[in-house]
Amino acid sequence: MGAAPTRIGQQDPELVERTGFSPEQINNLHKRFLQLSGNKDTISRENLNDIPALAYNPIKSQIIEAFFDKRNQHDSEVGSLEEITFQQFLMVMSHFRPPTLEMTAEEKEAMRKEKLRFLFNMHDTDGDGKITLEEYRKVVEELLSSGSIEQESAKEITDAAMLEVASTNVPHMGPEDFYEGITFEHFEQILKGLEMESRMHIRFLDTATVHCGKS
């Protein structure tokens, strides 16, 4: 089922260009894709859910959702997919490429924006372009792997965090103003100290080795 793994990189040079991966990396990822999907053409949420190593991850559901989020496909559509093809899988993965030495400052800036946008989309689950307090609170709760005890702490931390965003970005709010939620610009602003382009990446294998098994 599907193209033979060794040829997909060469078959679709457009993939290389769109995602920025090298052909070997695409091959490796394709092998992994086939593993996850059980040799089918598309992956569903259950396939990703079944990965045993993900079980410990507190933000597992958000990560899986991110794969099925249309906004991460550079399509400017909103909504979520039921199943994703390999191209879409690759698009999502391309957000995690590291910057290269040859990149100019503008390219690095663009990459940073792209990665921040990915993060933003992960938080903004209802797709209205703003991270509201509730959405942010959910994030913090997941991070704390909250039992009932940490509910309160999650609230406080979220409140403090939102306050920080508001006070950094909108320093002179009048008493009548209501801070609706974190917009993308504000999000960029508060996270600019983190140098996202250098931090948000994983190492993609160049050589033709792939671990066996689903984990």
Place this chain on the structure above:
Amino acid sequence: MAGLGSVCSRRLAGFVSLLLLVFMAVIGSASPDAATGANETLRNSSEHRKAFPVLAFNYEHVSKPFVISLWILLALLMKLGFHLIPRVSHIVPESCLLIFVGLLVGGIIKAMDQTPPVLDTKLFFLYLLPPIILDAGYFLPIRPFTENMGTILVFAVVGTLWNAFFIGGMMFAVCQIEAAQVGHVDLLSCLLFGSIISAVDPVAVLAVFEEIHINELLHILVFGESLLNDAVTVVLYHLFEEFAHEGTVTVGDALLGVVSFFVVSVGGVMVGFIYGVLGAFTSRFTSHSRVIEPLFVFLYSYMAYLSAEVFHLSGIMSLIACGVIMRPYVEANISHKSYTTIKYFLKMWSSVSETLIFIFLGVSTVEGPHNWNWIFVIFTLILCLLSRVLGVVGLTFIINKFRIIKLTKKDQFIVAYGGLRGAIAFSLGFLLTDTEKKDMFLTAIITVIFFTVFVQGMTIRPLVELLAVKKKKESKASINEEIHTQFLDHLLTGIEDICGHYGHHHWKDKLNRFNRKYVKKWLIAGDRSSEPQLISFYNKMEMKEAMMLVESGSAAKLPSLASAASLQNAQQRAPPKQRAIPSISKTREQEIRKILRANLQKTRQRLRSYSRHDLFSDPFEDSMSEIRFRKQRVQMERRMSHYLTVPANRQETPSARKVWFEPEHKVYTYDESESPRDGAALETLPDTVSLLSESPQRPGQSSRLRKRGDTEPSANAPDSQEEPQKLSRCFSDPGPKEEEEEGEG
């Protein structure tokens, strides 16, 4: 006026220091005289009965500690003096100035025909070096260190080996030149010399790099290298020294050398690890004797160093490992004061050590003995620089293949240029036993040290500016950044899992989980052991906030009346679940309240409103400032109650190490920029606390700051309704205010 003052202070400083130098020299020379003087009186006394001595002079009784103290005092006064001369301290790094002073002192002492004290190797390695290394290791930034561990190790091990062999080999070739008259230096001695001088010195690197505030990556690369190359240096030094006498090194010995390297480094780390765990475990039980907590940290670390030295393992690596392992657990256990004590003592000791080292270096230079051989010295210098550059460039080429964030040419230059040599090389050279070559070697070593410290140390700052190397970014504690750092960690681990390969993040995550599940339970006392990291961070931030508020409060002027009544009304409310009431004394509590009330006048609220739901409409008041004021009181109530009801072991939690406090950017600040530190909305305290005593049934929501859009406005409204009324009754200290109208009484 100011110029005159500075000129006067300069003159004064110069005069005082000169006086001290002379005094120092006199004492140094006086000690033998005092001894003879005592003998004479003794002889005289046997001849006739002497009168009871009202005033006697008995110097040699205290001579040793006296001289030591005087030296240290001199060193510190010098350090003080440098900062009175502003222009110089900008251009010349402190280490240079100190060496210079050492030269002066040595010169003076020599001019008086005395023997100046030399940098004794035992003194250096056992007393002067450990504090510096412990300070470095304890405050080592772990994240960049572990992220770049591979690179650092390559530089430290391979780089140092390359340096040693290159320099040693080339020097041997140089020695063959007839004109140099150093033909008697054989290969092994050259290699020994190479191994001594090849290692980058942590003391010198720290001294110079600390002043240039370079970005974290470069700093950790050079600094980490200087720490980890100790194992290589130890092995090479012992290896060549053993066999310098034999004259040959067999292949078997070389292999043993390699094995020895692993033993030395891994063994050193293991020793440090054991002592670190012991220290962490001990700190778990110190809740009743807080005063001795810092001592445990210091002693366990020092024991780790000494134990490693017993077995000829790498003491530096042991010390670093001990500090790194111990730190997270100890900090969770000890009181805030102990943390501050540890921090300041370490800084103090390392500062004194560093100063003394450089001064002694200067003094020892004057002392000699020197055997200046032009060719040897010049070539050593050239080869050092050359091998460093070649090593760094070559290694970076290889490393960049494996790194994701590659090192640029600028980075390479700084790493190469930052390879300073220092006192360790000197002390190792001093340990040499073969006197003939020793002098020559020592001269060369001192020359290289001087060159690197003076020339490279002085020029690195302008070079950094010139090349526009990224500087250290001033980061303030940000809860958002912390949240997202953690979020990223989990995200990247998850993506790695989806990709299917076990990468860096996967193992880090596993380690964290292991740490959380098992290790923390053993090493951290009480319920802190199960606290998620985000909550710890948040609490640390809050605690630091509260402390800052208290401290800034003490600077403000006290109001004329401090109503005792409202103070006495204040009681602590019932603790929220899982917290114990702290044991602050009543007087302290009142003191805190008094100070906090002192900031009554200076209330501003930076963030007027976070959500419309916070604006409760109050039929009684209609002025804007009133509404604002009330909100502040509510918020301060939370803050104060939290601060006072934090449990004993929590209250003293150490502040987050990275928190860089800038009042304007405080997360919870209420101040506008005009009066930064004064009274961030603290005036509400007495009232709010009294409020609390009157409404103890308020549910747990009051324990924290509640500042933003609540989605239950209905819950807010009744709270806010009752509060103003109660507060208006309790509030009894109007005080002069610029903005707030306190109409109530």
